[in-house]
Amino acid sequence: DQQVKQNSPSLSVQEGRISILNCDYTNSMFDYFLWYKKYPAEGPTFLISISSIKDKNEDGRFTVFLNKSAKHLSLHIVPSQPGDSAVYFCAAGPSGGYNKLIFGAGTRLAVHP
Amino acid sequence: GAGVSQSPSNKVTEKGKDVELRCDPISGHTALYWYRQSLGQGLEFLIYFQGNSAPDKSGLPSDRFSAERTGGSVSTLTIQRTQQEDSAVYLCASSRTSGGGYQETQYFGPGTRLLVL
Numbered sequence: 304d305q306q307v308k309q310n311s312p313s314l315s316v317q318e319g320r321i322s323i324l325n326c327d328y329t330n331s332m333f334d335y336f337l338w339y340k341k342y343p344a345e346g347p348t349f350l351i352s353i354s355s356i357k358d359k360n361e362d363g364r365f366t367v368f369l370n371k372s373a374k375h376l377s378l379h380i381v382p383s384q385p386g387d388s389a390v391y392f393c394a395a396g397p398s399g400g401y402n403k404l405i406f407g408a409g410t411r412l413a414v415h416p
Numbered sequence: 417g418a419g420v421s422q423s424p425s426n427k428v429t430e431k432g433k434d435v436e437l438r439c440d441p442i443s444g445h446t447a448l449y450w451y452r453q454s455l456g457q458g459l460e461f462l463i464y465f466q467g468n469s470a471p472d473k474s475g476l477p478s479d480r481f482s483a484e485r486t487g488g489s490v491s492t493l494t495i496q497r498t499q500q501e502d503s504a505v506y507l508c509a510s511s512r513t514s515g516g517g518y519q520e521t522q523y524f525g526p527g528t529r530l531l532v533l
Contacts, residue, residue, distance in 0.1 A: 346524030
């Protein structure tokens with residue numbers, strides 16, 4: 304049973320446009336959500352996070368939106384740049400306790416000129 | 417400062433052999449995690465260490481998998497009698513002390529790519 308789902312395995316976007324990556328979760332105990340970015344042959348690197356007390360968190364070109372009622376979050380990248388081409392993982396976990404994160408399968412983003 | 421390091425970066429082994437994967441966390445990080453990523457899959461939690469507490473082994477897929485963390489720092493993940501389905505990228509992450517009602521960012525190493533023939 305996948306508790307965190309990224310239904311789009313890949314996404315192609317033109318440079319300068321907006322990239323929108325989506326993630327759905329099923330466990331209502333999750334109240335902390337993160338996005339990680341992974342380049343080939345490297346480990347995932349933390350990108351941005353959001354707690355359930357917020358519905359939006361912004362960091363430069365990256366914004367994460369959380370819709371708790373729909374159990375859905377999304378990552379917006381604007382404007383998209385070729386260097387953003389990577390695999391993006393959504394992760395979720397409960398606050399309190401420890402950081403046992405559940406990861407989605409990832410979405411491969413390709414930003415082309 | 418140095419990030420999380422893992423060794424070896426690649427490992428090819430024959431079915432039935434034992435393998436050991438090593439993780440050096442970021443200095444001062446008390447929490448250490450092992451994940452694996454099979455082809456086309458997300459990161460699967462394996463085991464978690466926090467300081468001197470008993471590890472959470474709930475993610476280990478079978479009793480062929482074990483891990484230890486010596487001196488609260490370096491960790492070794494051991495897979496005994498490897499099977500072809502063990503082929504995956506094994507990722508280690510560390511973070512500062514977790515708990516207290518909030519999440520600490522996990523920093524990942526580059527992973528060990530294990531191929532079982």
